[in-house]
Amino acid sequence: MRSEQKQTKKKRKWLRITGIVLLLLVVGAGAYGFTVYKSLTDAVSTMHQPIKREKSEKRIEEVTFAQQEPFSVLMLGVDERDGDKGRSDTMIVLTVNPNENSVKMLSIPRDTRTEIIGKGFDDKINHAYAFGGPEMSMDTVENFLDIPIDYYMQINMEGFEDIVDAVGGITINNDMDLKVEGAHFPKGEITLNGAKALTYSRIRYEDPRGDFGRQLRQRQIIQGVISEGASLSSLTRFGGIFEALGDNIKTNLTFNEMVDIQKHYKNAGKNIQQLTVTGNGQTIGKVWYLIVSDEEKLRLQNELKGHLAI
Template structure:
């Protein structure tokens, strides 16, 4: 079942991590600032359930690894809920990445809460720790690293690189802004609107996803250029303000160095569910057959033991 999840949140997160590691790699003179930012965003996990890994991850030996990208809409005085939950598995041996968006209304067991509820409520109940434990139980896979990204980061990261330019395939107006056909210069606010439009796109969600990819690719290209260093203070500020992760700077650099070729092949997996109301509340219900198929696909990619049906 289609949801309104912002599927591009994983790319924003990875872009920020690579930017953070890349800046440190290319410019020693600003290394202390990069290191300080990495320390600011570092937030380790406190496990509330037994670990799924039987052997520790070795980045130097290129163990296939997993990430949970948590897109949140946090407000002052309110922890908020997980607006997007994206699982990434990265296999450097196959040079590939698999991505799975979990519908936020998916009905699952809340680990540590002892009840069934929508998966995005796990963050409201128990923050990152409960969200990781709940996703691990639902998919029966280890989550090695997480990245929590505030949704406002999308605007800030575009502004942090000094804006981007995209080639718009057709003219449209959205939320009071007109986007002409052809090359369009976008600041953070306009980029967010450009990426969100869907209903006037003849390709619907597919068209929207392509525009989101346009912006992300433009951000990566701009962020990777030496000229972007004039904006590095803004980039680090955006990362420090909007990101939390259990990755250390050393781990980020190891992943950037040893796993980057996995970006050559990306595959999106999908959880097909049905909508239903239970006690007046809407849920997305995932069949056991569907859950098992997706779980085993991720396990194969992570090179861990599969489940058997029955």
């Protein structure tokens, strides 16, 4: 009897800490057992990539997850090419507040003109990754939003379709009829496999909203993956999910930190609020940029600071 109780306790423990939480850090999925645990730890070991970065002046003391302190993550969607570091065509800032049980998700347009910290000149914000990897991206976004960026999560966009397929596909609500590359995405509820999700996430010129429409679709796909991953009741897919995550995600979060996040922040993932950067297009030196006004930056900074309780 005691052995059965111990096994049940172990199952409940892993029910709390496994699943697609590795993608957005706040959502758990049901799984247990040694095989799942081994797959999970192997994936995290593969994903973990520490960074060399000076301590941020905007974060005096490190976040303590056990005390349920709000924190932030910069998600970088990178198209990795042979012989080229690539650029972060997708930049999403997540702020997580367990006291408000909410996550704010801000997409930063890749053409946003701002100072590239470490280079000393203004350029498109997504160029920070090409110049200095996740460290320079974190520093530049931190300066742009005037908030601490505590962690990063880099996703290989080419491999993102593997993640979508690993959860069995996703269902999203498409707000615009779109056709691209021989694919048709009708308005309304649609179900996407990995390849179609990748195509859908990259649509830009066929949408009159341009990059803003593309950002919306990327957020839809991320939320779709979270929803599908969190709803899985079978163990059969978790090996594939962990393998896909391990192959395509890099982060400076450790396994223990992920466990703490799931333990203390899991309810926050049930309320994801999407924010948008607005600005005006302007050509400078024959290059098109999105110019974000000081008033707009202040609006975003105040909202995120409030959510981070700073």
